[in-house]
Amino acid sequence: MSYLTADICDAHRDSVQLANPVFTLYGNKRSFHGPVQTVKVFEDNELVKQSLETIPEGSVLIVDGGGSLKCALMGDNLAEIAINRNLAGIVINGCIRDSALINNMNVAIFALQTNPFKSIKQGKGEANLPVQFAGLNFEPGNYVYADEDGILLAKEKLQ
Template sequence: MNQAAGSLKTADLYDVHEEKLQICYPGFRHYGGSRMFHGPIATLKCFEDNSMVREELDQPGQGRVLVVDGGGSLRCAMLGDILAKKAVDNGWAGVLVNGCIRDAAEIGGMSLGVMALATNPRKSVKKGVGETGVEVNFSGVNFRSGEWLYADEDGIVVLADPAA
């Protein structure tokens, strides 16, 4: 990885890789204790059912970022403190949720990057419905497993090949 990608700052990445970056529209808020995080993407598409979020975070994270496309639903939380703790324990760098989280105060004390649209105390259903490893599209970005996500106070960017 070149020095620009290693610096992690999204603004610096933009300056070096403008033509190769995808930039998320503003609207996501930081909730985790790590306000700057990055890693290879693992994708998950599920709507108001966080069963597969648990399954994914039970796996070794190896520094990856789980991108959860919850369809932008604000009706329930897709991540709470118990699942966030699993992410920390299993080596995930972060979680991006196109939807809500809960237990924000507890998650804010964890060394994990967590970004979401909002909070909601309501838990999701658990029916085991969803898809992993599929391309998900939201906020102006196509998220693909294996590409790299970088997040900081300036926003979220995705770079297909950080070594380029």
């Protein structure tokens, strides 16, 4: 089922919150929705990879990268994992790389910017906890609805 964020706002104005419009949408998939899974890292994407490999199909991975613009937390290899595992989408408070390749892939990734530098791989960070960025508090089990108009957060799945 397809959801348009504008229609969701019309029907559920009091049940959704809008992320600050600081993200760019990458990939050729233009909308997604699903339950939230979270990871918090800083310039280290090993836990991002592990989460992509293990979270439930249909999930939205929310990556709090601390807003760092110094390196990318995801590239085309990790995007391919998300596609193969049928994840709904990804929101990254940080950067991606390989954007030209990602933009031709059937994936939807919101990120702050692009950066060609790769991250370190030490496995530092935390998963499955509330994270705060873009004016929102993302908690595992919340629902995200996103498209080219923005990213909405709801406490539960909307009917």
